[in-house]
Amino acid sequence: MIFMSPYETPFYFIVFGIAVAPLGLLLFFGKKRLWYQCALTVFFLYMSFGGARYKQGIALAAYLIFQTALATAYFKYRQKHNAAPVFIIATLLAVLPLALVKLSPVLSESLSAAGFLGISYLTFRSVQVVVETRDGLIKEFGPLRYVLFLTFFPAISAGPIDRYRRFSGELFAPPGPDRYAELVGQGIQHIFMGFLYNYIIAHLLGHMLLPLVKEYVLSGGGFLGILYYMYVYSLYLFFDFAGYSKFAIGAACLMGYDIPPNFNKPFSSGNIKEFWNRWHMTLSFWFRDYVYMRLMLFFLKKKVFKSKVAASNLAYFALFLLMGLWHGITWYYIAYGLYHAAMICLTDAWLRFKKKHKDGLPHGRFTRALSVVITFHAVCAGFLIFSGFLNELSERM
Amino acid sequence: MMETKETVLDILEEITGTDEVRENPDLDLFGEGILDSLGVVQFLVELEARCGVSxxxxxxxxxxxxxxxxxADRAAEWAQ
Incomplete structure (x- = not known):
């Protein structure tokens, strides 16, 4: 048995292709066998979490048992009752394993044993199910489909973060031969774009160019050097992650699933708000729907703030602070979160100003281009904070 | 049902501050930047307050x- 992480080497794709072929053949005849998908899931989980990583495998198994018990219990409870404290406890319990792992550097190193590759992405899915159960939107729930949703292996380690109701629909209904043929076409295209993005461009930028730029900055490259580093690192981050997402989406297509996109030309955004609708979309939509909108609903319904703008700005800070902490409890991740919160509040203020003075402001192709350039630089400055390079630099000085 | 749809348009007009929402029923509200997350929350709160639709x-x-x-269509579905 060869053990490897998802999409780690081109060999993964060969194994994937062979293992998924019978599933694809069935789908071409409009058929679906759930047991085969279960077998595939076990096989690929074993490949990524077995061998030298068996401890992660145990943590994953424990996590799945815990979350399935929690979601089942809450679903059963919710059919008859709907108390707010129970919902809050269920949500906190769903977050607990991830919180413990993230807090392990401050609390106790031993807690990190509960971690495994992709725990945060599974947690986003777990929390979503609890929230939508509360909203009464999840009408059908079963432990098997829940586990298959959490462990959908093409997207297990870094998303895209799917939605339970959408996934559930596709799990039981095969796409039909014509639609599946379309998905295969798209899937192959995604995977090859992924090779270009992740294996070629990101590799050149991250593993060949970035070390050189780093050397240049450390040998006294000054401000210009830091600027180079910022550009190269930002582009590397995009191609690496967008490439990975393309692999996940392409692999899902080959299995007959049309999972949501994660990137939509983020560097063409005209402002920070637009950027978050185009960058790591499933994550930012998750934070939008389950943090920002929930908080805002609470604030507006209970009339906590006189000003809607103040409420919204506070909710943005909560969202981005949480997103920063999720990346890790390090000052530069927290700074990254606060930076984006400040940026989005400023953007909102600017958009309100623009709305009021619609006729007085120039508006055309040139202003659009200018806004794209400014947004690109604001975003890259954020990535520079995120990279931790400034931290490294200050320590060297 | 018509009543709900009418109220929906009233609310949208108030929140977005433009009568375009009435003039063009197929306006791409999010694509055009007319409605955002804050607008959606305001809409949901108002819809519940005025129509009792949650x-x-x-x-x-x-x-x-x-x-x-x-x-308007979705809100009317939820009103039933």
Missing amino acids: VPASEFDRSRWATPRDI
């Missing part, structure tokens, strides 16, 4: 609630 925030999928017409 739509969960997680139900508001932007691809299905994209235009004034969509929003």
